[in-house]
Amino acid sequence: MVLNGRRILSNVISSQDDLHRRFGGVVPEIASRRHLEMINPIIDEALARAGVALTELEAIGVSYGPGLVGSLLVGVSTAKALAYALDVPLMAVNHLEGHIYANFLTGVVIVFPLLCLVVSGGHTSLIYMQNHGELTVLGRTRDDAAGEVFDKVARALSLGFPGGPAIAKLAQGGDAVAFSFPRALMGEEWQMDFSFSGLKTAVLNSIRREKEQGRQVKLEDLCASFQAAVVDVLVEKTALAARRYAVRQLLLAGGVAANSELRRSMFCRMEEEGVEVIVPPPQLCTDNGAMIGAAAYFALRRGRLAEPTLNAVANLMIDGA
Amino acid sequence: MFIWKSASSAQTREIARRLGEIVSAGTVLALDGELGAGKTVFAQGVALGLGVEEQVTSPSFVLMHIYQGRLLFYHFDFYRLDEEAELDSLGLEEYFDGESVVLVEWAGKFSDALPPTRLEITIVLDETGDEDARLLCVNPRGDLMSVILEEWSRRCCF
Numbered sequence: 001m002v003l004n005g006r007r008i009l010s011n012v013i014s015s016q017d018d019l020h021r022r023f024g025g026v027v028p029e030i031a032s033r034r035h036l037e038m039i040n041p042i043i044d045e046a047l048a049r050a051g052v053a054l055t056e057l058e059a060i061g062v063s064y065g066p067g068l069v070g071s072l073l074v075g076v077s078t079a080k081a082l083a084y085a086l087d088v089p090l091m092a093v094n095h096l097e098g099h100i101y102a103n104f105l106t107g108v109v110i111v112f113p114l115l116c117l118v119v120s121g122g123h124t125s126l127i128y129m130q131n132h133g134e135l136t137v138l139g140r141t142r143d144d145a146a147g148e149v150f151d152k153v154a155r156a157l158s159l160g161f162p163g164g165p166a167i168a169k170l171a172q173g174g175d176a177v178a179f180s181f182p183r184a185l186m187g188e189e190w191q192m193d194f195s196f197s198g199l200k201t202a203v204l205n206s207i208r209r210e211k212e213q214g215r216q217v218k219l220e221d222l223c224a225s226f227q228a229a230v231v232d233v234l235v236e237k238t239a240l241a242a243r244r245y246a247v248r249q250l251l252l253a254g255g256v257a258a259n260s261e262l263r264r265s266m267f268c269r270m271e272e273e274g275v276e277v278i279v280p281p282p283q284l285c286t287d288n289g290a291m292i293g294a295a296a297y298f299a300l301r302r303g304r305l306a307e308p309t310l311n312a313v314a315n316l317m318i319d320g321a
Numbered sequence: 322m323f324i325w326k327s328a329s330s331a332q333t334r335e336i337a338r339r340l341g342e343i344v345s346a347g348t349v350l351a352l353d354g355e356l357g358a359g360k361t362v363f364a365q366g367v368a369l370g371l372g373v374e375e376q377v378t379s380p381s382f383v384l385m386h387i388y389q390g391r392l393l394f395y396h397f398d399f400y401r402l403d404e405e406a407e408l409d410s411l412g413l414e415e416y417f418d419g420e421s422v423v424l425v426e427w428a429g430k431f432s433d434a435l436p437p438t439r440l441e442i443t444i445v446l447d448e449t450g451d452e453d454a455r456l457l458c459v460n461p462r463g464d465l466m467s468v469i470l471e472e473w474s475r476r477c478c479f
Contacts, residue, residue, distance in 0.1 A: 033410050068384060070412050121382035143361055144379045152356050152381075197379070201357040205452050314387050315375075 001050035002290050005297030008105055009050035011283070011290035012042050035074040043078075046289070054086065061091040061296020063098060064306075065316030072312035080310060091296035092306035095287075096123060096318050097135065099253035101295035102284040110278075115247045117238050119262070120254030120286075121147035124194045126237060127318065128245050132298045137318050138241050139192025142185070146230055147256045149196040153203050153226055157219060167223045168259055174224030179206055181229040183236075192237050199229050231262050235269045242273045252279045255286050323470060325457040325477065326447060333359045333444070333455060334366035339476045341370020344469065346392055347419040349436050351428030354444030359455055360426045363444065364396055367424055380426070384411065393421035399430045408434055438463030440470065 001009035047054060062079035065072055076092075083090035093101075100116045115138075116127045124141040144152075147164060154163025159170075181202050184195040203226050210217045238250060250270055256262060257279055270277045284291060299305075327333040344350075350367065352360045361379045368377045371390030380386045380398040388394040395416045402408050408431050416423055417436050428435060429443075439462050447454035461467045 066383070068411070070410075140376070141378055142376050143365075145382060148379060148381050156356055197357075197361065204357040314385075 001046050001052055002105070002293030002297060005101075005294045005301075006104055006107075008290045008293075009052060010046045010048075011288055012046040012049065013288055035071050039074055039078050043082075054082075057082075057086060057088055059083075059089045059091065059296065059300050060086075061093050061292050061299070062306075062310075063095045063292050064092045064310060065313035066095060067312075067314065069312050069314045072314070076310060076312045080308065084308070089300055090306045090308075090310065091299040091304065092310050093292045093295040093299065094316055094318055095292075096125065096127075098291040098295045100127065100129065100135075100251060101298065102253060102280045102288070102291035103251040103278050104294045104298075105284060105290055106278065106280050108278050110251075111248050111276075113245060113247050114249040114251060115238065115241055115245065115275075116251040116253055117234065117257075118253045119146045119234065119256035121145055121151060123254060124196070124234075125318075126192050126194075126241055128241065128247070133302055133304065135318050138245075139194060139237060141194040141196060143195050143197035144200060146194070146196055146234065147254065149200045149230065150256065150259075152200055153223075156204055156207055157217070157222070164256065164259060167227060168261060170220050170223040171227045171261065172220075172224075174218070174220030174222070176224040176228035178218065178221035179203075179225035181206075181225055183229055183233050186233065186236065192241050194233060194237065196230065196233075199226070227259075227261055231259075231265050234262060235265050238266065239269050239273055242270065242275050247275060249276045249278060252277065253285065257285045258282050323459040323461075323474060325459070326450070327359075327455045327457055328450065329453045330359050330362045333362050333457065334369070336457060336477050337363040337366025338370040340469075340473050341367035341390075341422075343472050343476065344371070344392075344422050345465075346421065347417075348422050348466075348469065349417065349439040350422070350424040351432065351435055351439050351441045352424060352426045352444070353429040353441070355446075358444040358446070360444060363442065363457075364424050364426065367422070368394055368396070371422060395421055395423045397423065397425040399425060399427040402430065405431070405434075438465060440466045 003009055060079050060083045062075050064076050079090060096118055099118050104110055113130045116129060118125045122145055124145045125137055126139040128136045128138050150167055151163040154166050159166040182198055184198050185193055207217055263279060267277050325336055327336060352363060354360050365377045368388055371392060371394050373388040373390040373394055375388055380396050381400040386396045413434055441460040443458045445456050447456045459470055461470045
């Protein structure tokens with residue numbers, strides 16, 4: 001439940017038990033059947049915590065993609081039924097756009113035009129936002145997402161779940177130049193697209209080489225060098241975009257936004273560029289309902305109502321690109 | 322069992338592209354190989370051959386991506402799935418509709434959940450080559466898959 005797009009009245013997340021704890025967060029893509037079981041209790045809980053009656057709702061927003069179609073359909077069908085029954089407007093929100101709007105719930109004043117870097121297990125996208133509803137994807141990953149390589153490297157090193165924080169912790173005591181890992185697609189011709197698959201393979205090769213030569217892998221150094229390679233690319237591409245589009249703010253979104261080295265490095269670099277960096281608290285970085293509510297509020301203000309024929313779109317793009 | 326040597330990820334992509342050009346509706350490609358072996362690279366090649374214009378990225382975290390080429394292309398990844406129950410909730414069987422092409426990464430984790438007629442491709446490091454060298458081991462299951470493999474191998478005279 002979100003009031004006026006800026007104040008959270010309640011933000012209930014289905015824990016989905018052990019299934020998701022193992023992944024260190026919500027995995028809404030899993031379990032469309034579980035979605036079906038949970039959606040009504042979640043709505044009741046959200047209303048109860050907000051102290052709001054169902055009939056007091058003034059509008060309803062729902063994420064209709066991208067994602068797994070089965071899970072999306074549960075939400076879309078429920079939202080359509082509710083909006084119809086309550087006779088209130090319905091707004092369709094792009095899930096990725098929702099992540100950007102999580103920043104509107106932080107209390108900070110948002111200034112357009114801005115950049116948003118969405119970094120999670122499933123996405124690595126650099127988005128330019130000129131105004132509400134005017135978004136352009138400047139770059140995205142061509143293979144693996146940043147959070148995904150963190151997870152896979154952690155798995156290769158048997159660091160357990162969740163992999164990202166484990167690597168970040170080890171990296172603190174390591175030498176970031178001990179291993180020289182590739183920074184892919186850094187040339188101007190690649191613009192602002194990302195590629196992390198080659199880095200993943202390079203790290204795996206290093207682990208294998210160390211083992212073959214009977215050397216103990218220096219975990220701290222390996223993690224620090226790997227993390228530095230990911231952070232360097234994210235920061236440099238963002239800086240390139242910030243200059244080119246003369247933005248005043250950068251919003252970080254997605255689970256990897258919680259990485260302290262990324263934050264530190266991004267803050268430093270953006271300070272040079274005169275760009276303010278805004279990061280939502282962790283519970284708003286990962287998937288949640290409040291961010292969809294915030295995005296829906298601003299869509300409502302622009303009169304962007306969804307049709308009653310709204311359907312889930314599994315591979316929904318942010319700007320049709 | 323049919324084995325290709327691939328010297329690089331570019332060559333793996335090219336071999337896979339030629340498969341993508343000839344696969345028929347209903348083909349299921351079951352991919353295996355350790356982290357970094359090149360499964361997503363292979364999937365990118367198949368998509369290219371199918372005429373998919375979008376950038377094909379790893380579905381490890383979102384579990385599946387859908388692309389439109391000359392046929393619908395469903396790109397699954399079992400990487401994050403550990404229990405049968407998680408797989409069940411995906412509703413996987415609905416995608417084996419005989420009209421699209423389905424590629425599954427980490428297929429060996431739940432091979433029982435796949436149709437019996439499928440092309441199994443395992444990518445392993447080629448110890449005789451350098452770090453980028455791979456062996457693509459192809460195992461056709463079912464007569465139709467043998468026909469596809471035959472056609473595919475005729476198109477890849479490397």
